[in-house]
Amino acid sequence: MGKIQLTKVRKSFGEVDVIPGIDLTIEDGEFVVFVGPSGCGKSTLLRLIAGLEDTTSGVIDIDGKDATNLPPAKRGLAMVFQSYALYPHMTVRKNIAFPLKMAGMDQAEQDKRVARAASVLNLSSYLDRRPGQLSGGQRQRVAIGRAIVREPAAFLFDEPLSNLDAALRVGMRQEISELHQTLKTTMVYVTHDQVEAMTMADKIVVLNAGRIEQVGSPLTLYHEPRNKFVAGFIGSPRMNFIDGAEAAKHGAHTIGIRPEHITVGDGPWEGVVGLSEHLGSDSFIKVEVPGLGTLNVRGPGELGVHHGDRVKLAPAGKIHRFDAEGLAI
Amino acid sequence: MARAVSPRRMILTTLAAWTVALIIFFPVLWMILTSFKTEASAVASPPELLGASWTLENYVEVWARSDYPRFFWNSVVIAVGSTLLGLVIAIPSAWAMAFVPGKRTKDLLMWMLSTKMMPAVAVMVPIYLLFLQFGLLDTRIGLVLVLMLMNLPILIWMLYTYFKEIPAEILEAARMDGASLWNEILYVLTPMAIPGIASTMLLNIILAWNEAFWTIVLTTTKAAPLSAFIASFSAPQGLFYAKLSAASAMAILPILILGWFSQKQLVRGLTFGAVK
Numbered sequence: 395m396g397k398i399q400l401t402k403v404r405k406s407f408g409e410v411d412v413i414p415g416i417d418l419t420i421e422d423g424e425f426v427v428f429v430g431p432s433g434c435g436k437s438t439l440l441r442l443i444a445g446l447e448d449t450t451s452g453v454i455d456i457d458g459k460d461a462t463n464l465p466p467a468k469r470g471l472a473m474v475f476q477s478y479a480l481y482p483h484m485t486v487r488k489n490i491a492f493p494l495k496m497a498g499m500d501q502a503e504q505d506k507r508v509a510r511a512a513s514v515l516n517l518s519s520y521l522d523r524r525p526g527q528l529s530g531g532q533r534q535r536v537a538i539g540r541a542i543v544r545e546p547a548a549f550l551f552d553e554p555l556s557n558l559d560a561a562l563r564v565g566m567r568q569e570i571s572e573l574h575q576t577l578k579t580t581m582v583y584v585t586h587d588q589v590e591a592m593t594m595a596d597k598i599v600v601l602n603a604g605r606i607e608q609v610g611s612p613l614t615l616y617h618e619p620r621n622k623f624v625a626g627f628i629g630s631p632r633m634n635f636i637d638g639a640e641a642a643k644h645g646a647h648t649i650g651i652r653p654e655h656i657t658v659g660d661g662p663w664e665g666v667v668g669l670s671e672h673l674g675s676d677s678f679i680k681v682e683v684p685g686l687g688t689l690n691v692r693g694p695g696e697l698g699v700h701h702g703d704r705v706k707l708a709p710a711g712k713i714h715r716f717d718a719e720g721l722a723i
Numbered sequence: 724m725a726r727a728v729s730p731r732r733m734i735l736t737t738l739a740a741w742t743v744a745l746i747i748f749f750p751v752l753w754m755i756l757t758s759f760k761t762e763a764s765a766v767a768s769p770p771e772l773l774g775a776s777w778t779l780e781n782y783v784e785v786w787a788r789s790d791y792p793r794f795f796w797n798s799v800v801i802a803v804g805s806t807l808l809g810l811v812i813a814i815p816s817a818w819a820m821a822f823v824p825g826k827r828t829k830d831l832l833m834w835m836l837s838t839k840m841m842p843a844v845a846v847m848v849p850i851y852l853l854f855l856q857f858g859l860l861d862t863r864i865g866l867v868l869v870l871m872l873m874n875l876p877i878l879i880w881m882l883y884t885y886f887k888e889i890p891a892e893i894l895e896a897a898r899m900d901g902a903s904l905w906n907e908i909l910y911v912l913t914p915m916a917i918p919g920i921a922s923t924m925l926l927n928i929i930l931a932w933n934e935a936f937w938t939i940v941l942t943t944t945k946a947a948p949l950s951a952f953i954a955s956f957s958a959p960q961g962l963f964y965a966k967l968s969a970a971s972a973m974a975i976l977p978i979l980i981l982g983w984f985s986q987k988q989l990v991r992g993l994t995f996g997a998v999k
Contacts, residue, residue, distance in 0.1 A: 446895050467901035479896035483914045492910075496901035540900065 396457065396548035396580030397422045398443060403452035405438055405604075412438050413604040415452065420548075420582060420597075425574050427583045429591040430601035430627070436584045437552055439601070443582065444550050445469050457547055467496070472541035473550040476557060478533045480525040480540075486512075487521040490539045497544070511539040514573075531562045538573070548580035555590065567594060588628055592616070600624050617712070622720035625650050631678055631690040633714070640686060646715035646723055653678070653692035654711070658699060661708025665689070670700050681705060751975075758782070758968035765964040781969035789952060791973060798948035798977075800863050801938070802931040805870035806924055809878045812871075814920070817882035818908055822891060832883065835876040843873070843936050854941055863946045866938060870931045878927055885919025886912065918988070925985050932978045949974035 398420040405413040413435045420426045428436040441447040443454060445466035454462045461469050472493070480489050490511055494504045512518045515535040525533055534554060541549055551570070555563045571594050574581050585591055591598050592612045600607040600615065600623070608620040612628075619625035625633045633650045641649045658679075665683035677697040681689050691707065699705055715723040757765050759777050785791070820828050850869065851860075859865030889912065897911045913920065935950040942951055953974050956967045982989070 444899060446898070466895075466898045467903075471899070473896070473899045475892050475896060477890060477892050479890070479892040481893065481897075481911055481915075483917075492897075492902075493900035496903075496906060540896075544900075 396420075396546075397455075398548060398580065398582070399453075399455040400439075400443070401453040401455070403439075403442060403454060404450045405435075405442055405447060406450045411604065413442070416604075416606055418599065418606065418609070420580060423578050423580055425571075425581045425583065425594060425596045426599060427585060427591040427595035427597070428599050428601055429585055429588055430607075432586055434601040435604035436586075436601050438604075440473075440550050440552055440582060440584045444471055444473050446473075470547040471550055472544050472546035472548075473552065474534075474537045474541050474554045476553040478525070478537040478557075480533060480536055482525050485522050485524055486517060486528070486536050486539075489525065489536055490517075490543055493540060493544045507543045508539075511543045514542070514576075515539050515569075530558050531566060534558065534566060535569075538570070542573070542577065546579070548582060551581065551583040553584055553586070555585075556587075570594065588630060592628070598628075600627060602627075618722070619650075619714065620722055622648065622650065622716050625714055625716075625722075629653075631692065634689045635716075636686050638685075641715075644713055644715055647718040648716040648720070650714035650716065651689075651709050652711065653690040655709060655713075656689060656691045657708050657710045658691060658693055658697060658705050659708070661706045663689070663707040665705065665707065667699055667701055667703045667705055672697075679705075681707060683707065754968045754971055757964055758972045760965050762963055762965045765968070781965045782973070785956070785966055785969045785973065789955065789970075791952070794947060794949045794952040794974075795977065797863060797946055798932055798950075798974075801866045801870060801946075801948050802928045804863070804867040805874065805931045806878075806927040808867060809871045809875050809927060810920070810924065813875060813878035813882050813923075814908065814913065816879050817886050818912060820879070820883050821886035821889075822894060832880065836880060839876050847940060850937075851940065859941075861942045861945050861947075865941060866946055866948070869937050869941065870934055873934070873937070874927050874930055877930070878923055881923040881926070882916070882919065885916050885923070888919075889915050921985075922989050925981070925989055929978055929982065 400416055400418045402415050402417060403413065404411070404415045416439065428439060430436050438447060442449055443456075445461070445464060445468075449462055452462070453460060456469055456471070481492065484492065487508055490508045491504045494507060499507075508521070509518070512521055515538060517532070517535055517539060520528060520532060520536075525536065528536065534557075537554070554570070555566050558566060567590060570581075570583075574594075583590075583594060595612055597609060598612055598615055599609050602623050607627075608615060608624045610618075615624055615628045619628060622635065626635070629652060631653045633652050634656070635648050635650050637648050641647060663683045663686060665681040665686075668680040668682055668688065669678075670680075671678040673695065675695050677693045677695060677699070679691050679693065679697070679699055681691055683689055689707065693699070717723055756773065758781055759779070760771075761776065761778055761780070764771060764776070820832065854860045854865055854869075857865075859868070893915070894907055894911060897907045902910065932948075933950065935954070938948050938950045939954050942948070947955075953967070953970050956963065956970045
């Protein structure tokens with residue numbers, strides 16, 4: 395069981411309120427991703443759940459028990475750090491077995507669990523190496539191995555993939571998702587990368603300045619963002635926002651249109667292509683439209699448009715409407 | 724590309740380095756050479772770098788006239804004892820200062836260091852009276868205590884610097900893994916800081932070994948270490964340079980050997996953290 399419930403959790407460092415007060419429920423077995431720009435408090439929130447930071451006020455329940463004042467080790471959680479935080483003087487085997495040793499588990503059971511974790515994570519042939527002799531991806535696997543042997547109530551991941559190169563990141567992302575399918579244990583994952591959030595999460599928590607902007611499934615956030623911040627943060631390339639007369643036509647202060655909801659060909663808007671990126675499967679172009687600003691457009695791979703071309707654009711698809719406060723109408 | 728160094732420049736640099744090294748080493752060299760001279764040759768004017776005749780007589784006489792093994796053993800017990808006791812106090816202190824610093828940690832560190840700037844003689848009378856009161860005069864435990872206290876600021880400062888280099892995330896990981904504070908220090912921090920702890924230990928042993936002020940003030944015979952042994956050869960009726968040199972050479976030899984074998988460790992320890 396790994397249900398985590400935060401009630402009015404607040405954290406301040408001196409005068410600064412990093413987290414002014416958060417209510418959140420993470421259900422047992424869920425994969426929840428905290429996402430937001432840097433400095434939004436997502437890592438602090440994770441560290442509060444882990445017990446590595448003390449809450450200023452509020453209650454953290456884990457499995458229905460008040461864990462607010464419990465030390466990290468007593469919360470039954472395991473954490474994977476951004477820097478892996480492996481013990482450099484221990485072999486992979488000893489690194490993975492460390493939490494079991496601390497729990498006073500007998501040697502035979504330790505060996506069994508280490509062997510099992512190593513085989514799940516393809517580490518069996520590296521057990522006698524030290525972390526310094528491993529690649530980034532292997533180190534990350536050791537860190538995950540150290541987390542899974544404890545059979546924790548929940549896993550906490552603090553930007554675990556940000557030190558890996560792009561190709562490895564995609565691979566590890568899938569491995570972590572598969573691990574979640576296999577273990578069915580609650581996972582709380584912090585990232586600033588919205589692609590990671592969209593691909594891995596059951597539920598995304600979008601944070602901004604220590605506040606929750608929206609909680610929901612990836613597609614809910616994508617299709618029904620509650621405000622401009624979420625609309626702009628989720629989705630790549632970013633949603634286009636248009637103010638003024640064009641917005642007023644739709645009865646809104648601002649309208650938002652996703653890049654894939656604009657077609658190139660014929661339409662009411664005309665502009666000059668600035669940047670054009672052709673990825674093969676897709677084309678991303680930026681079009682400077684007088685009166686509207688620069689619009690991101692996503693077209694098919696064979697869109698034959700290049701820098702300097704004059705094009706006509708038309709909205710085709712959902713138009714998101716926002717009021718003057720930035721809330722969705 | 725590596726920086727090109729002209730051969731001329733390299734020769735000059737080498738010569739300069741050797742000159743400085745020889746100037747620093749000269750007193751020790753002079754002492755060792757004198758220890759093999761006769762007393763007459765040792766005080767000859769103008770001074771002779773190499774005596775006319777070589778003799779081991781000084782060593783034989785110094786050995787015969789004093790109980791060298793006892794002084795040596797006292798030195799070992801005092802230097803190693805004060806260092807180990809100091810580490811037991813300094814490791815947790817430096818851990819606390821490095822990983823859970825308070826608002827006044829920096830001030831505390833500066834204050835501790837400032838005590839090293841106070842001349843030892845300023846506290847001689849109170850310490851002497853305290854030792855008298857508690858029956859610690861001329862005891863090894865007394866010297867272990869006083870030398871430990873004298874060098875504790877240096878121990879804590881050095882360890883603090885090494886501990887600061889250890890990423891806090893690794894200790895947090897240990898805490899998440901269920902390590903108690905004691906286990907965190909024992910299984911994670913200490914093994915990672917071994918190079919730093921080793922060089923701190925070596926430096927402290929050397930400092931304690933060479934300490935002369937307190938060892939002479941607080942001991943007479945029973946607990947006197949090698950520094951007091953040297954002093955015992957500067958008699959009021961006159962200096963016997965050759966014998967004094969022989970005694971000095973015998974006193975520094977053990978620590979010189981230790982320093983020689985551990986120089987790599989010492990240099991690594993002292994420059995630890997200078998480059999990432």
